[in-house]
Amino acid sequence: MVRAENTQEYMELAAYVVKKAREMGAGQSEAFLINSRELSVDVREGQVETMKLAEDRGLGIRIFKEGRIGFAFTSDLDKQAVNDIIAQALKNSDKTTADDFNSLPETAGNYPQLDLFDPTIHQVPVEDKIALAKHIEEIAKNYDRRITNTERAAYFDVEYAVTLANSLGVAATYKGSYCGAYMDVVAEENGDSQTGFGLQFVLKYRDLDPKAIGEEAAEKAIHKLGAKTVPTQKAYVVFDPYVATNFLGVLAPALSAEAVQKGKSIFAGKVGQQVAASAISLIDNGAMPGQTGSAPFDGEGVPTSETVLVKDGQLQGFLHNAYTARKDKTQPTGNGIRGSFKSMPEVGTTNFYIKPGQVSREDVISQVDKGLYVTEVMGMHTANPISGDFSVGAAGIWIENGKFAYPVRGVAIAGNLLDLLKNVVAVADDLRFFGGKGAPTICIGGITISGH
Structure with a gap:
């Protein structure tokens, strides 16, 4: 899960990058950090075929120097590695073409208040998410006798935190998450075989509708028969x-x-x-x-x-x-x-x-x-x-x-x-x-x- 303490650490790191880049000779600088976690579960015929959990985090640095842009990134957030990519970004700027339009955006306005993070997504056990995918498959298979096969029933979710700071005074962060499910089925009748799918993306776990996803997939496949x-x-x-x-x-x-x-x-x-x-x-x-x-x-x-x-x-x-x-x-x-x-x-x-x-x-x-x-x-x-x-x-x-x-x-x-x-x-x-x-x-x- 994207933890609050990580968010604070990233804000401090972003501020450090901007300060250090200035000290090393950047005209303008920007630090962009992402911390994310992704889960995906694929089910077929009531059995889990694949389950993947991936976590990723990293820092991208842009520096502007005399109209030239330098960019570098790293997934190693130790202080020395960060110092190294600041130096690399500065070095990279020497190889780019100067452009009068290269500059950070001016700071402007307030950020909209948005409800993007659902803690329930992390709190729900993986077993329940697997059961949800199986339930979608079951709904699709029971929709009509002509549904003979399921290609794939899948559940997925993503949690992420974004942190950005720049030398013009921007220092901001937010957390977000979303989840979804997918169903792909096969319908057969009189030698004819057709496929159909159902799909849903939502911000809140409770808004996922397994019945709608399964029935949509089955209905699409059946409507194509003949x-x-x-x-x-x-x-x-x-x-x-x-x-x-x-x-x-x-x-x-x-x-x-x-x-x-x-x-x-x-x-x-x-x-x-x-x-x-x-x-x-x-x-x-x-x-x-x-x-x-x-x-x-x-x-x-x-x-x-x-x-x-x-x-x-x-x-x-x-x-x-x-x-x-x-x-x-x-x-x-x-x-x-x-x-x-x-x-x-x-x-x-x-x-x-x-x-x-x-x-x-x-x-x-x-x-x-x-x-x-x-x-x-x-x-x-x-x-x-x-x-x-x-x-x-x-x-x-x-x-x-x-x-x-x-x-x-x-x-x-x-x-x-x-x-x-x-x-x-x-x-x-x-x-x-x-x-x-x-x-x-x-x-x-x-x-x-x-x-x-």
Whole structure:
């Protein structure tokens, strides 16, 4: 468990690093420490297949000297090792190119108060967590006689503490945790075999819902049995929240100011323009209560906040860390993301989502005369975040006269992300997060579905 005494020790160590770096010749300096513990349990057919417990801790140091950055890291927190990497960071700065925009962010504002740590996650015995994974598997297997096999039932949790101090006066720390579970099953009927999964991430252990996870996995697998292809045609396409979130993963890099500055974004030069249908608003909010991507400050000590990127279809701006903000003569948005003490902050999303609409998923589907409700896409990694072009395999359920008709597979959908955004005709109210990204059900008009 991330103990309070460790947190105090890390605050003292971070302050020491900043002071020592200054004494050794750094113009500006920053110490970033992470202490984390991760547990994962995989169960199959009622037996534990794997169980892993990993702990990690370390220190990353950034120094700024005459416009140059030096970076070094270590997992050895003894005083001599720390002194050595301060010296290494200074030495590394001699090899980098000077840039007037290289500097720590100015200290600004108060940090949001967030409830991110659940002590229950550590207090619950491992045996109970194993039992939870087994219970999810049992629920899925008992859901329907056509569920014949379970590929994997998994439970996982993470606890972490982040500490940051810099030479501009920032000295802050916070603790966080989250847990989740996953279920993957196989359904069979008349020689047809299909898979389905259920997934949930939560901040609080008590919020995990084994029944919902197991039933979701089983239901998805069963709904795909007997699937067939459809003729090639233009029709409405409805993305379920998981599929819509997959597309958000491709869009996210294009809304980074870093990508724009490097000429690698489809949104470059479009601020103030209509880039999506009026039903679409895209938001990133690192201070969002109850979400796993939330934190009081980013990897540079900048307070997190809500950033509206697209409002009612109109592009408002981009995500910034300290460097890109200085380059664009604006303020950082709290999106200097750091996955580890081993890396420097890069521009990234926190809780990135499509703002939900006012109508239910059922209402959206009832308005579709003919179309495809997409529950799965294949090959999303081939989508081009720079041009926006995509072509992915798809599976789902055919819609006729506003009702589900039969399962579909063996089709593909292709197009451009900007065209897709502009053709959104409805957004439902069922926003769902999958980790740090979330979306409701959305309906898009006029997409080509390639079948037989």
